[in-house]
Amino acid sequence: MKLLSSWLTVIVTLGTYVAAVPQPVSHRVKERVVAPNDWVKLGRAPSDHVLELRIGLPQPDIHLLEKALYEVSDPYHERYGSHLSKEEVDELAAPHPESLSAVEEWLASHGILESDFTRSSAKDWVKIRIPVELAETMLDTTYHVWGHIHDGDAVVRTTSYSLPEHIHGHVDLIQPTTMFARFKGLKSTLIWSSDIQEEISYPGSSLITTPSGIQVDPSCNSTITISCLKQLYNATGYNSSATNGNMLGITGYLGQYANIMDLQSFYAAQRPDALNSTFKFVSVMGGLNSQNLSEAGDEADLDTQFAFGLTYPTPGTFYSTAGSPPYIPDADTPTDSNEPYVDWLDYILSQPSPPQTITTSYGDDEQTVPLSYAIRACNGFAQLGARGVSIMFSSGDGGVGDGDPDPTTQTCFTNDGRNVTRFIPGFPASCPYVTAVGGTVNIPETAVWFSGGGFSNYFPRPPYQESAVPAYLNALPNGTYAGLYNPYGRGIPDVSAQAWNFSIVYQQQTVKIGGTSASSPTFAGFVSLLNDARLSSGLPPLGFLNPLLYTKGLAGLNDVTSGNNPGCGTEGFNATIGWDPVTGLGTPDFGKLKAIVL
Incomplete structure (x- = not known):
């Protein structure tokens, strides 16, 4: 027996060795x-x-994370507001x-x-x-x-x-x-101060009354300011707290630097009580925020001035993530990465207490992002949402087209080798776990012509859209744009906000800027104010917004029913009663939303 045991040991040892x-x-x-x-x-x-x-x-357990996300985000579920901890989310991912x-x-x-x-x-x-x-x-x-x-x-x-x-x-x-993908900023254009009319006082003119009965200064039809947005979206007189734990985050990429001197000049003009306040700067992967005035970024200035201007004195954070698309073949370039938003996701998911509201004004055509990558990035946003973070993304500036704001120069072809004409949705706005923000213009509001909208070719229609989106599609005349979009895909956008004629200070000049890069930080600003109200009342933050917006939140949104978003040689989709792929469910009424969420 001892000899047999010895031989078995040798055989097992040899077997292990051979396998290695x-x-x-x-x-x-x-x-x-x-x-x-x-x-x-x-x-x-x-x-x-x-x-x-x-x-x-x-x-392997990402489906359990999605289930938890929907439960804690559903205002009718018993788990509503019971967001997961970082450790619980990490375990499920x-x-x-x-x-x-x-x-x-x-x-x-x-x-x-x-x-x-x-x-x-x-x-x-x-x-x-x-x-x-x-x-x-x-x-x-x-x-x-x-x-x-x-x-x-x-x-x-x-x-x-x-x-x-x-x-x-x-x-x-x-x-x-x-x-x-190149993950570009979503802005339409700058209009220099020399082209800006003086602030119009409209002597003797009356206030504009919106369909919801809100009265707005008539100058807001030519220039959007902090005051205009607070009037239009029913937040005049609301004061947020600096000490209740509420925070607002803005992401910056591609060398877009938020200039503090520009911010102070903006505050002097539009938010004088915020003078001498600033934001927290966080570098991700070596991202910078140069304060050289000539390097100030129009996108970053817009985001910080309006989002932080709307929410002062709520503490704000500007995240600058390194990574810029161009690789110069003949330069000494040590790395080549143009997917910075997943670098940012890595960073923010590692933090114990991320801001409760975060806005991003960047994206690209969905089809330039491989499906596998889009799914993984989207799962990252679900992880954030499950932890109680509300995430806004601009819906894009190309209407139903490829991101080019000029619909006459768009090339709306699939890049799968077939070269089939197709509407081009944007990503990450097409992720079902973020709130995609489209654009409006004028007062009363209509859809702005470049508002990105349509239907994802990657992500199926999420549960919260199961009634709103089919209602829109069923009302379309038979055959409208057949084959140009995926009627079973996640609809974009979810909501909207003003997106044109925003007055900012850029490199110490007053200029106007437009794009859904203006509407996303605007909507995020009002979401942050809602989170402020909830935290001050001892309630948890809103977290992932969409299940709320498509149900109880509807009563706190202004439906936008006119305008369209041309692209790809078409007139695009029309805004109409209810949800539409131009303005989503509509624009915020802060007063009504506050009553709903408290």
Whole structure:
């Protein structure tokens, strides 16, 4: 028996040893795309160019997170307002231990040790910095430099990559590989001060009365100010707190810097009680906020001046995330990353107490973002929502088109190789776990012509839209735009706000600016005021807004029923009674909403 036992030990040991001997690795394609029409291949990527690869591991319990998100966001559910802790969200977003081990072993087989990579808070992302040469070996692919035919931007990308067979089930995606999105700011235009009329006093003219009975100064029909928005959206006289724990966050990308001197000049003109106050600056991944006046960003100035101006003295935070699309092939560029909003998501999800309200005025055409990446980013927004954060995104400035504000120059073709004419929804606005904000103009309000709207080709219609969106579609004449949009997709936008003629201070000049980049921080400002009222009353923040907005919140919104959003050679969709893919459910009435949520 002793001899037999010895032989068994030898056999088991040999078996273990044999299993550990490296075997030839067979790769299988993980993802393949057709390069978008406006990108051309310029040449092989330099072998020593450094890529910052993100590896997304599967989230097996993400359906439980979604269930919790809807329950804590449904005003009729017993769990309403019982938001999850950071630890609870991390647990629901975490990958299986087998996936962690498998990916670690795969990386180690290429000489990448645990000390060489970083993980996200839930361990669902792994990030490594490696040269192109190693990435090509690991992913069985070839990277090229691709140039954008319109503006000369360049990125290092591939149109296909593969993974070893035994890794496929443990990895959702790896980027940057097949993603050609550029994540641009959503603004239409600037109008310089020399073109601005003097503030019109309309001597002898009467106030404008809106359909809801609100009276607004007539000058607001030519220039939007803080005062105009508070009048129009029924918040005049409401004062927020600086000490109840409420916070408002604004995200900044692509070298857009929020200038404090501009902010002070804006406050002097429009919010004098806020003079000498400022915001907290947070750098993400090395993001900067240069105070050189010549580097002030129109987008960042707009966002900070109006969002923080509406909510003063609520503490505000401006997040600047590094990462800029253009890769200059002949420059000493150490990294190439143009997906900064997931870098920001990593950061904010790692924080114990993020702001209760956050607005973002950036996005890109949905089809330029690989589906796998869009789903993972969207899951990140769900994680935030479950923790009690309200997230607003601009819906876009191209109407139903591709983001170009001029509908006559849009190219509305699919980039899947078929070149089929199609309306082009925007992302991240198409994510069902964010509140997409469209645009209006004038008083009484109509849809602004560039208001991004339509239907996602990636995300199905969410439960909260199951009555509102079909009601709109059923009222469309038969055959309207058949084949140009996905009638079963998530509808965009959810709500809207003023988006034109915003008076800001930019590089110490008074200018006007427009775009849904104005409407998103505006709507977010009023959401922050609602959160202020709730926190001051001992209630939890609103969190994910959409289940509330499509039910109880309807009574606190101003329906916008005229206007349209042309694009792709069409007149686009029309605004109408109820939800529509131009202005969503309408614009906020703060007074009514406050009564609803308290």
